[in-house]
Amino acid sequence: MKATIRDVAKLANVSISTVSRVLNAPDMVVRSKRERVLEAIAELNYSPNALARGLIHRRTRTLGVLFPDISNLFYSEVLAGMESAAYESDNNLIICNTDNNIDRKRAILKVLDEKQIDGLILTSEPVLPDDQAMIAKLACPVVLAATHSPDYAIASVKVDEEQAAYDAAAYLIGLGHVRIGMISGLADDPISGGPRIRGFIRALEDHGLQSDPERCIEYGSYRFEHSYEAMKKLHAKYPDMTAVFASGDERALAAISYLHENRIRIPEQVSVIGFDNTRMAGMCFPKLTTVAQPLYDIGYLSVVKLLRLINGEPVDDLRTIVPHSIVERDSVAAPGKRI
Amino acid sequence: MKATIRDVAKLANVSISTVSRVLNAPDMVVRSKRERVLEAIAELNYSPNALARGLIHRRTRTLGVLFPDISNLFYSEVLAGMESAAYESDNNLIICNTDNNIDRKRAILKVLDEKQIDGLILTSEPVLPDDQAMIAKLACPVVLAATHSPDYAIASVKVDEEQAAYDAAAYLIGLGHVRIGMISGLADDPISGGPRIRGFIRALEDHGLQSDPERCIEYGSYRFEHSYEAMKKLHAKYPDMTAVFASGDERALAAISYLHENRIRIPEQVSVIGFDNTRMAGMCFPKLTTVAQPLYDIGYLSVVKLLRLINGEPVDDLRTIVPHSIVERDSVAAPGKRI
DNA sequence: GATGAGTTTGAAAAGCTTTTCAGAAAAGAT
DNA sequence: ATCTTTTCTGAAAAGCTTTTCAAACTCATC
Numbered sequence: 133m134k135a136t137i138r139d140v141a142k143l144a145n146v147s148i149s150t151v152s153r154v155l156n157a158p159d160m161v162v163r164s165k166r167e168r169v170l171e172a173i174a175e176l177n178y179s180p181n182a183l184a185r186g187l188i189h190r191r192t193r194t195l196g197v198l199f200p201d202i203s204n205l206f207y208s209e210v211l212a213g214m215e216s217a218a219y220e221s222d223n224n225l226i227i228c229n230t231d232n233n234i235d236r237k238r239a240i241l242k243v244l245d246e247k248q249i250d251g252l253i254l255t256s257e258p259v260l261p262d263d264q265a266m267i268a269k270l271a272c273p274v275v276l277a278a279t280h281s282p283d284y285a286i287a288s289v290k291v292d293e294e295q296a297a298y299d300a301a302a303y304l305i306g307l308g309h310v311r312i313g314m315i316s317g318l319a320d321d322p323i324s325g326g327p328r329i330r331g332f333i334r335a336l337e338d339h340g341l342q343s344d345p346e347r348c349i350e351y352g353s354y355r356f357e358h359s360y361e362a363m364k365k366l367h368a369k370y371p372d373m374t375a376v377f378a379s380g381d382e383r384a385l386a387a388i389s390y391l392h393e394n395r396i397r398i399p400e401q402v403s404v405i406g407f408d409n410t411r412m413a414g415m416c417f418p419k420l421t422t423v424a425q426p427l428y429d430i431g432y433l434s435v436v437k438l439l440r441l442i443n444g445e446p447v448d449d450l451r452t453i454v455p456h457s458i459v460e461r462d463s464v465a466a467p468g469k470r471i
Numbered sequence: 472m473k474a475t476i477r478d479v480a481k482l483a484n485v486s487i488s489t490v491s492r493v494l495n496a497p498d499m500v501v502r503s504k505r506e507r508v509l510e511a512i513a514e515l516n517y518s519p520n521a522l523a524r525g526l527i528h529r530r531t532r533t534l535g536v537l538f539p540d541i542s543n544l545f546y547s548e549v550l551a552g553m554e555s556a557a558y559e560s561d562n563n564l565i566i567c568n569t570d571n572n573i574d575r576k577r578a579i580l581k582v583l584d585e586k587q588i589d590g591l592i593l594t595s596e597p598v599l600p601d602d603q604a605m606i607a608k609l610a611c612p613v614v615l616a617a618t619h620s621p622d623y624a625i626a627s628v629k630v631d632e633e634q635a636a637y638d639a640a641a642y643l644i645g646l647g648h649v650r651i652g653m654i655s656g657l658a659d660d661p662i663s664g665g666p667r668i669r670g671f672i673r674a675l676e677d678h679g680l681q682s683d684p685e686r687c688i689e690y691g692s693y694r695f696e697h698s699y700e701a702m703k704k705l706h707a708k709y710p711d712m713t714a715v716f717a718s719g720d721e722r723a724l725a726a727i728s729y730l731h732e733n734r735i736r737i738p739e740q741v742s743v744i745g746f747d748n749t750r751m752a753g754m755c756f757p758k759l760t761t762v763a764q765p766l767y768d769i770g771y772l773s774v775v776k777l778l779r780l781i782n783g784e785p786v787d788d789l790r791t792i793v794p795h796s797i798v799e800r801d802s803v804a805a806p807g808k809r810i
Numbered sequence: 811g812a813t814g815a816g817t818t819t820g821a822a823a824a825g826c827t828t829t830t831c832a833g834a835a836a837a838g839a840t
Numbered sequence: 841a842t843c844t845t846t847t848c849t850g851a852a853a854a855g856c857t858t859t860t861c862a863a864a865c866t867c868a869t870c
Contacts, residue, residue: 134610136826147850152828162848177608182585183522183531184826187855192522194565194586203551203750203767205544212542215568219575224582226533227566229554236558243563246521247533269516271473356754385754392756411542415695415724416755417731428542475856486820491858501818523856526825817866822859829854836847 135176144172155180186248193223195438196244196252200232205410206380206427207255210277213431214253221439223250234262241266251438253277258322259284273441277434278425279323280451287441289434289452291425293323296456297331300377300405300423303458305339307466309375309403312336313366314349315359315383324354328379328407348373352383359386367394374467375403381410384420388463399465409459418462426454474515483511494519525587532562534777535583535591539571544749545719545766546594549616552770553592560778562589573601580605590777592616597661598623612780616773617764618662619790626780628773628791630764632662635795636670639716639744639762642797644678646805648714648742651675652705653688654698654722663693667718667746687712691722698725706733713806714742720749723759727802738804748798757801765793 141148146165153160154169161169172178186192197214199207211227218225226244230237244252252274257263259281267274267286280288304312314332317324329349336343350366352358359378363386366376378384384406391398398404398418406413409424433452440447480487485504492499493508500508511517525531536553538546550566557564565583569576583591591613596602598620606613606625619627643651653671656663668688675682689705691697698717702725705715717723723745730737737743737757745752748763772791779786 137828138826148827149829149850149852150848153849156828160848165849179581179585181526181587181826182582183525183587184855185828186522187520187526187826187857188828190855192586201551202554203544203547205542205547205750208542208544208547211566212540212568215541215566219568219579222582224565224567224586226563227550227554228563229551229558240558242518243521243561246518247531247563248520248522356750382754389754389756389758411544412751412754415721415728415751417728419728477856487857488820488859489818492819495858499818504818520856523825524858526827526856527858529825811870813868813870815866815868817864819864820862822861824859825857827855830852832849832851834847834849836845838843838845840841840843 134181135178137178137180139176140169140172140178143176144168190248191250192248194226194247194249195223195435196226196228196240196247196249197255198228198230198237198240198253198257199255200230200257202227202229205382205412206408209410209427210255210431210434213428213433214277214435215431216428217432217435217439221435223435223439230257232257237263238266241270245270245272251275251442253434253438255279256323259286273438275434275438275441278427278430285450287437287447287450287452289430289437289454291430291456292453293327294331294334296407296423296425297328297377297379298335299331299456299458300407301332301335302339304375304377304403304405304464305335305341307375307403307464309467310341311370311373312341312348312375312377313370313373314377314379315362315366315387316349316351316379317354318351324379324407325351332377354380354382356382356386356389359383360390363387363390373402375405375464378404378406381406381408381413381420381422383407384422384463385412385416388416388418388420399463400468403464403467405458405464413459413461421461421464422459424457424459426456429454473520474517476517476519478515479508479511479517482515483507529587530589531587533565533586533588534562534774535565535567535579535586535588536594537567537569537576537579537592537596538594539569539596541566541568544721544751545747548749548766549594549770552767552772553616553774554770555767556771556774556778560774562774562778569596571596576602577605580609584609584611590614590781592773592777594618595662598625612777614773614777614780617766617769624789626776626786626789626791628769628776628793630769630795631792632666633670633673635746635762635764636667636716636718637674638670638795638797639746640671640674641678643714643716643742643744643803644674644680646714646742646803648806649680650709650712651680651687651714651716652709652712653716653718654701654705654726655688655690655718656693657690663718663746664690671716693719693721695721695725695728698722699729702726702729712741714744714803717743717745720745720747720752720759720761722746723761723802724751724755727755727757727759738802739807742803742806744797744803752798752800760800760803761798763796763798765795768793 276288352362406422615627689701691701745761
């Protein structure tokens with residue numbers, strides 16, 4: 133049986149108020165008593181009950197985090213950043229997996245609400261009207277990580293997807309590539325789809341290159357197998373392309389696998405640039421050149437922002453844009469170049 | 472301001488006991504009142520406060536999980552299994568990252584204890600006397616996932632590392648390999664070190680092969696860069712080996728990178744077998760043959776086991792061994808074979 | 811219409827802590 | 841030694857729910 137503050141009070145022969153003060157405002161209690169209390173605490177291995185505390189303070193120092201798929205490297209790195217920020221600020225994270233399932237999400241949100249989380253972070257998933265309704269019922273602030281809501285005024289932290297995609301394409305173009313394909317998420321995917329496609333196309337158009345989506349883009353989920361098939365189709369319909377922009381590192385790895393299997397040399401014959409810069413990017417062969425999202429920072433900053441909102445502090449901007457960058461490794465080279 | 476049970480009671484014009492009963496034992500309250508209460512609940516968007524509930528029931532339906540490094544794919548898959556089991560049993564997971572830091576671990580355990588978690592899962596890390604002391608102070612059951620404690624009677628779920636390593640080596644031997652190297656964790660690492668090394672050596676000895684650790688094993692952390700260096704050294708001191716057993720997929724990818732960069736063909740010239748079967752194994756080139764640990768299951772079963780302990784139900788065995796298997800992909804072939 | 815059994819309800823305690831408020835003790839001033 | 845201030849301390853309320861217990865009610869039976 134865990135010791136309670138009563139037990140400590142009894143053992144130290146003081147009132148429970150005094151024990152409480154020793155814990156929360158030690159200077160208020162006279163030294164002799166304080167020491168007796170401290171001894172009693174040690175002897176009973178007492179630790180205060182956070183439930184009771186939370187009940188009074190109306191604060192649990194616990195945040196909820198929803199992921200569509202935690203087993204994805206992308207999210208684990210975001211999570212790592214969140215966990216650090218939470219630890220540094222004395223908060224804990226309850227992690228839930230939504231599986232992209234609206235009913236499951238609803239159930240989770242209900243429980244988290246009951247558990248009195250101080251704030252919630254939603255990761256990657258688009259905010260549909262349904263979500264918005266559920267969020268609105270919540271009694272706590274919400275931050276979106278690696279996604280944002282154009283329609284509702286919800287705080288968010290993410291990169292500028294369109295610009296990042298533009299930069300990826302522009303980078304390839306700068307190296308001299310003129311026939312560039314893309315493996316993309318579905319066009320209606322508000323993160324890895326739409327904006328990245330627009331950025332990609334815009335870059336091609338700005339440089340007067342072939343930019344017909346029918347020809348130079350293939351779509352598929354982020355899953356390796358789907359991306360592999362997408363690469364296969366893309367290569368079939370655009371055989372003379374010299375570079376591929378894969379909207380996600382997992383897609384890039386699938387492209388690389390396809391090229392290897394068809395004995396097409398990377399980057400000599402075809403360059404591949406990825407997106408995300410997950411840890412896998414440095415572990416494949418050739419090492420992947422990719423558009424880096426600061427995944428850890430996105431996680432870290434979402435928690436920081438959420439904490440601000442919880443504390444009623446001002447946040448400078450509702451939608452935080454974090455910088456992306458291109459990490460040059462070995463999967464991209466100028467077209468036709470021997471290495 | 473969140474509505475409380477009082478507010479509901481007032482609006483429905485009943486006592487709070489009645490509201491509570493509508494929630495917990497609806498049949499006890501007469502229909503007319505029940506409906507009035509339900510309406511009030513809906514109108515006020517009331518949801519019961521889990522802190523107050525937890526205080527009474529002495530149960531929070533919240534479990535703590537400690538990882539040494541969440542951003543590792545290995546752990547994210549274990550985590551996915553845990554999360555499923557937790558969701559199915561109406562529990563939540565508080566995830567913490569220890570960074571292998573004892574002080575941090577101590578701080579985390581203190582907070583989790585205060586938050587009245589019902590149970591704790593420790594992942595991968597060895598249980599040192601210090602840990603044991605901290606665990607003993609906890610008021611809740613503990614399960615070790617992907618690790619175990621030979622010294623203390625703590626429940627655990629993991630594969631038989633030694634046998635798995637033995638099987639990996641035996642598999643290579645069965646294909647005709649006679650000069651086999653290993654990239655290992657440090658010898659004193661109780662998981663990816665010691666047991667796997669012993670299994671590996673035993674397999675070699677059982678078949679009368681070169682098994683001098685000085686010659687055929689290199690050590691290093693699981694980090695890619697360290698493993699790359701280890702592979703480099705191993706290859707230097709054992710240039711005629713035809714197969715490598717990498718104790719972990721990340722190590723295997725490093726080995727593969729090294730071989731690619733030195734234009735050594737895989738598996739024609741050197742076969743590589745990994746360990747873990749993380750998702751990366753299917754995304755590299757060539758696809759990695761590896762000893763599969765059922766990562767998801769390890770996570771899932773640890774939670775199931777923990778729940779048993781929490782409920783005071785019997786567990787059949789303190790140390791659960793889950794089955795491993797060899798997943799054959801493309802990185803291993805018979806020595807000298809053309810593909 | 812009274813009695814009894816069974817159902818339904820509300821008051822109050824319990825679960826553990828923090829915080830307010832007022833009283834007690836100590837310290838200081840005269 | 842007395843009175844004021846200041847410092848400490850304890851009792852009690854509050855935070856929200858569940859649960860026990862006893863009271864009130866319903867309904868059937870005689």
